[in-house]
Amino acid sequence: MLKSRIAAALVGSLMVFGAAGNATAQDTIKVGANLPMSGPNAELGEIFSRAAGIAVKHINADKMLSKPVELAIEDSQATPQGGVVAMNKLVSVTKVPYVLSAYTAVSKAIAPVGDRAKVVSINGGAVGPDLAELGDYFWNVIPLVNFEAEVLIPFVVKEKGLKNIVLIFVDDPLGESVQKVLRAEVPKAGGKLVGELQVPRAAQQFASIAANVRQLKPDAIYIASFGTQVNQIVKQLRDNGVTQQLMSYSAMSTPSIAELPEAKGAWYTTQSADFTTSALGQRVAKEYKELSGKDANAYVANYYNAVMVFGILAQQLEKAGKPITGTNLLEQRRASPNFDLIGGKMAFQQNGTVAAPVQIQEIDGTGTGKRIK
Numbered sequence: 001m002l003k004s005r006i007a008a009a010l011v012g013s014l015m016v017f018g019a020a021g022n023a024t025a026q027d028t029i030k031v032g033a034n035l036p037m038s039g040p041n042a043e044l045g046e047i048f049s050r051a052a053g054i055a056v057k058h059i060n061a062d063k064m065l066s067k068p069v070e071l072a073i074e075d076s077q078a079t080p081q082g083g084v085v086a087m088n089k090l091v092s093v094t095k096v097p098y099v100l101s102a103y104t105a106v107s108k109a110i111a112p113v114g115d116r117a118k119v120v121s122i123n124g125g126a127v128g129p130d131l132a133e134l135g136d137y138f139w140n141v142i143p144l145v146n147f148e149a150e151v152l153i154p155f156v157v158k159e160k161g162l163k164n165i166v167l168i169f170v171d172d173p174l175g176e177s178v179q180k181v182l183r184a185e186v187p188k189a190g191g192k193l194v195g196e197l198q199v200p201r202a203a204q205q206f207a208s209i210a211a212n213v214r215q216l217k218p219d220a221i222y223i224a225s226f227g228t229q230v231n232q233i234v235k236q237l238r239d240n241g242v243t244q245q246l247m248s249y250s251a252m253s254t255p256s257i258a259e260l261p262e263a264k265g266a267w268y269t270t271q272s273a274d275f276t277t278s279a280l281g282q283r284v285a286k287e288y289k290e291l292s293g294k295d296a297n298a299y300v301a302n303y304y305n306a307v308m309v310f311g312i313l314a315q316q317l318e319k320a321g322k323p324i325t326g327t328n329l330l331e332q333r334r335a336s337p338n339f340d341l342i343g344g345k346m347a348f349q350q351n352g353t354v355a356a357p358v359q360i361q362e363i364d365g366t367g368t369g370k371r372i373k
Contacts, residue, residue, distance in 0.1 A: 027067060027068070028067055028068050028069065028070040029065060029067050029068070029069050029070070029314065029324060030069075030070050030071075030072045030094055030095070030096045031052075031056070031069055031070070031071055031072070031096060031098050031099075031100070031307060031310055032071075032072050032074070032090035032091075032094060032096035032098065032099035032100065032119075033048070033049060033052055033071055033072065033073040033074065033099065033100040034074055034076045034083055034086045034087055034090060034099050034100065034101050034102075034106070034110060034121075035048050035049055035073060035074075035075070035076055035100060035102055036075065036076050036077055036078035036102065036103070036227075037049070037073065037075040037076075037077075038075050038077055039077050039078060040078075040227045040228040040229070041077075041078040041103075041226065041227035041228075043227070043228075043254055043255070043256055044078075044102065044125065044226070044227065044254060044299070045075075045078075045102075046292075047254070047292075047297070047299050047300060047303075048100065048102055048124065048125060048299060048303045049071070049073055049303075050288065050291055050292055050300075051284075051288065051296075051299065051300040051301075051302070051303035051304045052071055052100055052303045052304065052306065052307045053071060053291075054284055054287050054288060054291070054304055055303070055304045055305075055306075055307030055308050055311070056069050056070070056071050056307060057287075058283075058308070058311075059307070059308070059311040064311050064312075064314075064315045065311065065314055065315060065318060066318055069307075069310075069311065071307075072090060072094045072096060074086030074087075074089055074090055076102070076103070076106050078102075078103050078106060078226075078227065079105070079106065080105045080106055080108070080109035081109075082106075083101075083103070083105075083106035083107075083109050083110045084109050084110055084113060086110075087099065087109075087110040087113045087114065087121075088113060090119075091113060091114070091117045091119050092117075096119065097119055097120065097324055097325050097326045097329060098119065098120045098122065098310045098326065098329060099114065099119060099120065099121045099122070100121075100122060100123075100124065100303060100306055100307070101121045101122060101123045101124075101125075101126070101138075102123060102124065102125035102126055103125065103126050103174070103226070104126040104127065104128035104130075104131065104172070104173045104174040104177060105172050105173045105174065106126070107121065107123050107126045107128075107131055107134065107138070108128070108130070108131070108134065108173055111134035111135055111137070111138045112135075114135075114137045114138065114326075115134075115135045115136070115137050115138070117326070118137060118325070118326040118327050119137060119326040120137050120138075120139060120326045120329050120330060121137060121138050121139070122138075122139045122140070122141060122306045122309065122310075123138070123139070123140045123141070123142065123306075124140075124141050124142050124299065124302030124303045124305070124306045125142065125250075125299060125302065125303075126140075126142070126174065127142060127143070127144050127145035127148065127174065127177075127249055127250065128144065128145065128173055128174050128177035129144045129145060129146040129177055129180075129181060130173070130177060131144060131353075132144060132351050132352070132353045133351070134352075136330055136352070137326060137330060138352055139309075139333070139348065139352040139353075140352060140353045140354060141302050141305050141306045141309065141346065141354055142250070142271055142298075142302050142354075143271050143353075143354065143356050143358050144353060145174075145177060145178055145181055145249050146181050146185075147358060148249050148250070148269040148270075148358055149178075149181045149182060149185045149249075149269075150185060151269055151358045151360065151373075152247060152267070152268075152269045152360060153182070153185040153186055153188075153189045153191070154189045155360055155373055156189075156191075156220055156245075156247060156267070157186065157189040157190055157191035158189055158190065160245075161219075162191075162219035162220040162245055163190065163191040163192060163219055164191065164192050164194045164216075164217070164218045164219045164220075165182070165186055165191055165192070165193055165194065165218055165219065165220050165221070165222055166193075166194055166195040166196075166197065166213055166216050166218040166220075166221045166222070167179060167182050167193060167195065167196045167197065167221075167222050167224060168197045168199060168209060168213075168221060168222070168223050168224065168225070168233060169196065169197070169198055169199070169223075169224040169225065170198075170199055170200075170201055170224060170225040170226070170229065171198050171199065171200050171201050172201050172225075174224065174225075174226065175198065175224045175225065178222070178224035178249070179196060179224070182222060194216050194218055195212065195213070195216040195218065197209050197212055197213070199225070199229070199233070201229075203229065204228075204229065204232050205232075205236070206232060206233050206236040206237065206240075207236060207240055209233070209236075209237075210236055210237050210239075210240035210241070210242050211240070213237065213242050213244075214240075214241060214242060218244055219244060219245065220244055220245040220246070220247055221237070221242070221244055221245070221246050221247070222247050222248065223246060223247070223248045223252075224248065224249070225251065226251045227251075228256075230248065230251055230252065230254075230257060231256055231257055231260055231263075234246060234257065234260060234262050234263045234266070235260065235262045237262075238262035239262070245265070245266075245267070246263070246265070246266040246267070247266060247267040247268060248266065248267075248268045249268060249269055249270075250268060250269060250270040250271070250298055250299070251268075252266060252268035252361075252363065253268060253270050253297045253298055253299060253361065253369070254297075254299075255294050255297075257363070258363055258366075258369055260363075261365070263363045264363055264364065264365045265362065265363065265364075266362070266363045267360055267361070267362055267363075267372070268360070268361055268363075269358050269359065269360055269361070270297070270298035270358070270359060270361060271298045271301065271302065271343060271356050271357070271358060271359075272298075272343050272344070272356065272357040272358065272359045273296075273297070273298040273300070273301035273302075273342060273343045274343065274344075275296050275301075275342065278342070278344075280341070280342060281301075281342050281343075284296060284300065284301075284304055284342060285300075288300050301341075301342040301343050304341075304342055305339070305341040305342055305343070305346065308339070308341055309333075309339055309341075310329070312339060313329050313332045313333055313336070314329070316332050316336060317329070317332055333348055334350075337349075343356065343357075344357075359371050359373065360372050360373040
């Protein structure tokens, strides 16, 4: 069932993302996408690729560039090994100047490949703080988890009075990054990290974790994982009698978690992404709903924005008579770091991260959630 759904999504992707007609490689400008299109993280890969495809469609419809843009998707399977294989193909065979990335472990694995080839990688989904340190050719359009925690933890500890916190984190660079951040942010806010429970990346059974949480008696539980593992952790905590406040980062914005009855009331942080206040946001939200049947979320904004950053920079290069290469894209971004996209103005810092507002959402059973701060 899952395989057939993903296959259908990929076929749809090719129809939406490809340049018109029987265009040859010389007739198009290719943008790479190194995303999880199979396995337990395919739901996110579908969200990322659909959003990117809408941006490609808009670039081509608005004739921003001299040739149509085409999105070349390779399946990272959300693993470092899969990501490196996909990245090598995009760099050496497809020869793209710009690649969409996701997941902390994958991003850290592919960054050296892009750096050597002078190909830009741009992340819209991973949040590990060390993604700010992967070199000139690795960029982020999503606030990293240290910025998200600086918003969420004071809200939880100071405003809500939930001082004792347990961390459940995946055995992965993402989980380890969140562990490091919470060790700093929780005491700073006046709280206490009373437990740190690590789970294997492939684990799907969490009764023993729930038992440990019950014994620790925290006020709140922070979940630092991704994909279907988050769903299972939430469900099994509730099924095993854990009633305390749940919280996480933007991984909780996926539709399958937003629609999970056991997740109702959970808090999570995302980049601010208001699809109602601008014509662009409304346009993207409408087309995403028509394509997927789901409401747009912050990940949709991130991957739409990531492709539009390419479109805007490439347009500026063409006007200046310069080829669209990774090196020229980097130089142009440094010269013109500000972009007006979904969520408002986005400014790249020198290290390739962005300054952008963060919001706190609550899962309310509607499938979209509500902003609480």
